Amino acid sequence: MRKLFALLSLLVVASMVLAACATAPAATEPAAPPANDNTATEPATTAPEAPTFASADTTTFVVAESEVGIDTLDPALAYDTASAEIIQNTYETLVFYDGDKTDAFVPMLAESWETSADGTVYTFKIRSGVKFHQGGDLTPSDVAYSFQRGLLQGGYSSPQWLLAEPFFGVGNDDISILVDEGASADDREALSANDPATLVAACEKVQAAIVADDAAGTVTMTLAQPWGPFLATIAQTWGSVMDKEWVVENGGWDGSCDTWQNFYGMTSADDPFSTVANGTGPFTLEKFANGEEIVLARFDGYWREPSKLERVVLKQVPEWGTRFSMMQAGDADLATVPSANRSQMDELVGAFQVYDAETNAYGPIQEVCNYDAGALGAAKFTACAAGETGNGGPFLARLGRPGISMDVLLFNWFIASSEESPNPYIGSGALDGNGIPSDFFSDVHIRKGFAYAFDWDTLINDVFSGEAVQSYQLTLPGMPGFFLDTPHYTLDLEKSAEEFKMADVDKDGIPAGEDPEGDVWTAGFRVQMAYNQGNNTRQTIAEILAGNLATVNELFLVETLGLPWPAYLRAQRAKQIPLMTGGWLEDIHDPHNWYQPYTTGTYGGRQSLPDDVKNQFKDILNRGVSETDPAKRAEIYKEANQLYYDLAVGVPLEVATSHGFAQRWVQGVILNPIFPGFYYYTIYKD
Amino acid sequence: MINYIIRRLMLVPLLLFGVTILIFGMLSFLQPVERLALYMRDFPKNDKVVPALIAKYDLDKPIFVQYWNWLVGKVDASGTREGGILFGNFGYSRSASQPVVDLIMRRFPATLELTIWAVAPVVLVGIWLGVQAAVHHNGVIDQAARIFSIVGTSFPTFVFGLLMLMIFYANLQWFPPGRLSDEFSKVVESAAFNRYTYLITFDAILNGRFDIFLDALRHLVMPILTLSYINWATFLRVTRGSMLETLRMEYVTTARAKGLPERDVIYKHAQPNAMLPVVTLAGFSVVGLLAGAVITETVFNYPGIGSAAVRAATSLDVVAMLGFALFDGFILIVAALVVDILYALVDPRVRLS
Numbered sequence A: 001m002r003k004l005f006a007l008l009s010l011l012v013v014a015s016m017v018l019a020a021c022a023t024a025p026a027a028t029e030p031a032a033p034p035a036n037d038n039t040a041t042e043p044a045t046t047a048p049e050a051p052t053f054a055s056a057d058t059t060t061f062v063v064a065e066s067e068v069g070i071d072t073l074d075p076a077l078a079y080d081t082a083s084a085e086i087i088q089n090t091y092e093t094l095v096f097y098d099g100d101k102t103d104a105f106v107p108m109l110a111e112s113w114e115t116s117a118d119g120t121v122y123t124f125k126i127r128s129g130v131k132f133h134q135g136g137d138l139t140p141s142d143v144a145y146s147f148q149r150g151l152l153q154g155g156y157s158s159p160q161w162l163l164a165e166p167f168f169g170v171g172n173d174d175i176s177i178l179v180d181e182g183a184s185a186d187d188r189e190a191l192s193a194n195d196p197a198t199l200v201a202a203c204e205k206v207q208a209a210i211v212a213d214d215a216a217g218t219v220t221m222t223l224a225q226p227w228g229p230f231l232a233t234i235a236q237t238w239g240s241v242m243d244k245e246w247v248v249e250n251g252g253w254d255g256s257c258d259t260w261q262n263f264y265g266m267t268s269a270d271d272p273f274s275t276v277a278n279g280t281g282p283f284t285l286e287k288f289a290n291g292e293e294i295v296l297a298r299f300d301g302y303w304r305e306p307s308k309l310e311r312v313v314l315k316q317v318p319e320w321g322t323r324f325s326m327m328q329a330g331d332a333d334l335a336t337v338p339s340a341n342r343s344q345m346d347e348l349v350g351a352f353q354v355y356d357a358e359t360n361a362y363g364p365i366q367e368v369c370n371y372d373a374g375a376l377g378a379a380k381f382t383a384c385a386a387g388e389t390g391n392g393g394p395f396l397a398r399l400g401r402p403g404i405s406m407d408v409l410l411f412n413w414f415i416a417s418s419e420e421s422p423n424p425y426i427g428s429g430a431l432d433g434n435g436i437p438s439d440f441f442s443d444v445h446i447r448k449g450f451a452y453a454f455d456w457d458t459l460i461n462d463v464f465s466g467e468a469v470q471s472y473q474l475t476l477p478g479m480p481g482f483f484l485d486t487p488h489y490t491l492d493l494e495k496s497a498e499e500f501k502m503a504d505v506d507k508d509g510i511p512a513g514e515d516p517e518g519d520v521w522t523a524g525f526r527v528q529m530a531y532n533q534g535n536n537t538r539q540t541i542a543e544i545l546a547g548n549l550a551t552v553n554e555l556f557l558v559e560t561l562g563l564p565w566p567a568y569l570r571a572q573r574a575k576q577i578p579l580m581t582g583g584w585l586e587d588i589h590d591p592h593n594w595y596q597p598y599t600t601g602t603y604g605g606r607q608s609l610p611d612d613v614k615n616q617f618k619d620i621l622n623r624g625v626s627e628t629d630p631a632k633r634a635e636i637y638k639e640a641n642q643l644y645y646d647l648a649v650g651v652p653l654e655v656a657t658s659h660g661f662a663q664r665w666v667q668g669v670i671l672n673p674i675f676p677g678f679y680y681y682t683i684y685k686d
Numbered sequence B: 001m002i003n004y005i006i007r008r009l010m011l012v013p014l015l016l017f018g019v020t021i022l023i024f025g026m027l028s029f030l031q032p033v034e035r036l037a038l039y040m041r042d043f044p045k046n047d048k049v050v051p052a053l054i055a056k057y058d059l060d061k062p063i064f065v066q067y068w069n070w071l072v073g074k075v076d077a078s079g080t081r082e083g084g085i086l087f088g089n090f091g092y093s094r095s096a097s098q099p100v101v102d103l104i105m106r107r108f109p110a111t112l113e114l115t116i117w118a119v120a121p122v123v124l125v126g127i128w129l130g131v132q133a134a135v136h137h138n139g140v141i142d143q144a145a146r147i148f149s150i151v152g153t154s155f156p157t158f159v160f161g162l163l164m165l166m167i168f169y170a171n172l173q174w175f176p177p178g179r180l181s182d183e184f185s186k187v188v189e190s191a192a193f194n195r196y197t198y199l200i201t202f203d204a205i206l207n208g209r210f211d212i213f214l215d216a217l218r219h220l221v222m223p224i225l226t227l228s229y230i231n232w233a234t235f236l237r238v239t240r241g242s243m244l245e246t247l248r249m250e251y252v253t254t255a256r257a258k259g260l261p262e263r264d265v266i267y268k269h270a271q272p273n274a275m276l277p278v279v280t281l282a283g284f285s286v287v288g289l290l291a292g293a294v295i296t297e298t299v300f301n302y303p304g305i306g307s308a309a310v311r312a313a314t315s316l317d318v319v320a321m322l323g324f325a326l327f328d329g330f331i332l333i334v335a336a337l338v339v340d341i342l343y344a345l346v347d348p349r350v351r352l353s
Helices: A002-021 A081-090 A140-153 A161-168 A175-180 A188-192 A196-209 A230-234 A244-249 A320-329 A339-346 A444-452 A456-463 A493-502 A536-552 A565-573 A592-600 A602-606 A611-626 A630-647 B002-027 B032-038 B047-056 B063-072 B100-135 B140-154 B157-171 B182-188 B200-206 B210-247 B250-257 B262-274 B276-290 B294-299 B305-314 B318-346 B348-352
Strands: A060-065 A095-097 A105-107 A110-115 A121-126 A210-213 A218-222 A283-289 A293-298 A311-316 A349-356 A366-371 A381-383 A395-402 A405-411 A468-470 A525-532 A556-563 A579-585 A650-663
Touching: A060 A320, A060 B182, A081 A283, A081 A293, A081 A311, A105 A110, A121 A140, A140 A161, A140 A196, A140 A210, A140 A218, A140 A244, A161 A175, A161 A230, A175 A188, A175 A196, A188 B047, A196 A210, A196 A218, A311 B182, A320 A339, A320 B157, A339 A395, A339 A650, A349 A381, A349 A650, A405 A444, A405 A536, A405 A602, A444 A493, A444 A536, A444 A650, A456 A468, A456 A536, A456 A650, A493 A536, A525 A536, A525 A565, A525 A579, A536 A556, A536 A579, A556 A565, A579 A592, A579 A602, A592 A602, A592 A611, A592 A630, A611 A630, B002 B063, B002 B318, B032 B047, B032 B318, B100 B140, B100 B200, B100 B210, B100 B262, B100 B276, B100 B305, B100 B318, B140 B210, B157 B210, B157 B294, B182 B200, B182 B210, B200 B210, B210 B262, B210 B276, B210 B294, B250 B262, B262 B276, B276 B318, B294 B305, B305 B318
Parallel strands: A060 A311, A349 A395, A525 A556
Antiparallel strands: A095 A105, A110 A121, A121 A218, A210 A218, A283 A293, A293 A311, A349 A366, A366 A381, A395 A650, A405 A579, A405 A650, A468 A650
């Protein structure tokens, strides 16, 4: 037995030694420089001569991602960025974003398009000679079918509401509204129980709105009303085109108005297209191992010049240390870097690009000559002067570009509370210094008092290490209605005190500062600001507010309260939370996608905004979304900015800015913030 | 011996039954709506339909009814069976986008391969260190081995693993994480490569691809070394203690008095008897490895069952967690059976009693 043990040990040790001596897989010959770089996104470099960096394998692109779950690869159903990244690289849309621009579009599967004078009819000329990965030919019927399928599949867990509104009209955000006014929303069984004639009529309405003409090679889409962001809406992954024959063969909807209800409210786990893909995009889905890796392979039958990369491997590497090692070893070209670990990468940065708000683009690549670990953001790096040689670090950092999500401080104007169901977040429920009445935040001076008490510098420096910018409005750079000079709140405790003194919470017509019978200024208040447990940003926001309000008046008490996510969400939906931080990640880069949820939509509801306020916004939003001229739209949303500020409906807080890393050899990246991930078609390694 | 094995085998179904009761008992702490995941691939999006679904799947019925349904599934009017672990339906893992059985079948070979390659270094070297420490009791070798093992056991696994990554991967680039290089992954997943065992090292040899064998082995080195180093301390201490006790036995003194060579005294007379507790330890160490070396697999991005279980847990994928729990329970029972049989082989008193 001992001899066997010894033999086994020897075998293992020998194998390991052999393995150690084995060479790494042979590196492929570096690819020739690309003939044409059609990204037009990399600004001209002004860097001096620097060390060269070369990847061992220029044909395979490896991304070390943190653990992300791909929900579904069905373009009609996917509504998360991880899924959308794969879809964007395997499927294609009629129009696509023009490089890193968020508001300009170029033809993709549509060669061209025309819009009717009233802005309600779009006619797309469909590109010919385009193949699907499995060999099918793209036809206008495929395009029409894909949009019809999406709209009929509907469901509120899908992105279809973004397409439903242009086709069915504002507020009609699901096919179930056409069937039974939404009574059967997200309930296939209930929807199917409707009168068959009604079901067929709803389907026919959809089919009439999207008509294919295979002979003419066109698809005509007729909208319920002009829709300013229509191209932005169909440029996202839910506008992707699928092969009708392939969908039908694989158990999808057969295109008949008699059967569509069987596919309504599809869930990703039941969807036969959640783990497969057959688009016209530059990459095919070679391997789908959710939780391990996703492999994309170059589609050689692609209608444009095939991708320079042969394969893209998206490795799921949950442990940061492993991802860091992969970057250090040069085995990963890109990696997900948590904000807490950025400093580790920063030390190895040899070149950097900083976003320029004026041009809404990154500036030139600069070599790093000095690194200051104590500084914040881009100030950590000192660019080399002319003639200086950089530190030769292997990574390129890109910093400072505002992202596409924002935190907003939200007040609940009419907090839900009753004798049967007392609200636990508003103390006594009265203006007695130990609580607040349920209409506390309906007073605009109270809301403004809170707004002036917030300290953005502390939030941005302490929580975001300087890598965020204050949001002045609900719009983001690059969209109509974004203005750098828009009115906004800043920390001013004196103004905060003034506003509280002007408030009239007891509704006796006398401002609190002058009220002999006492009001909020003399009585004080106690209110709880809830956040979801584990969300440090929201916790800090609450703590900043609590600290400053106590400075304004020692009788003002804001208690911070961490709630488990389900409880937090439930309380929000029940309109019980008086004061909270709301977050939104945009679907399309358009002001409608921001103002709608924050005024008339999701958050407007959770803030219990009164009808007159909602109606004011509804009017502006209807005009904004119906207008197709960007300049006119900008003016309309300027009104929205002003109204949101005047009423202090909520207080936009911050947008985090970019701080990403790549190997120095990674070229051709389109840095479009609205992309759900990377668009690998333009990327190459050089 | 045969009788003993039969007796032990007869206990297996009972033990498995007990495991299912325990696991289902834990499941009963979940809300009925959460237990719907046992039968449905996805949660209903419309809250209004939840009560009907709870009633449909008897989730409002007594616990034994629910347990029975969980075991054999629910058959609807059309004769379709939903759920039923006895029929191999462990449910659908949302975090992995596939049935739990498929997930386990996909991940387990990687863990099994790691275990096969790790068991010799972990167990044999650990035992050897323990024997050497005992033989050189309080000598330099003893002290050095003890310090070596204490350092090993004091290192948190993830710290040691990351240290290994930093040295042997990021700096020296000898041993990469993962299971196989991308270049070879493509070959292994192609139709031209026969997957006889789904253990890449073995399949590589059977396919005559020595380059793939070496590449797979390169990926195994760091997990094996990490698992070894953190486990050696336990083996060393148990073996050393057992050996010291055995070496003090009168029969060992007798052997020495008879003039047997010291080597024979130690390895032929003392060591076999000192191995009894080590067999138990080894058995359960192997179980630990088979159930997934969670931290090691995570740090080295090794696609085994441990890292899949972590992902399921962090994704609140209850169905997958249940599947892993049942699978681990099964492995534990089988391992306990094997250990018992080995025990009987090593020590006749066990089977005779």
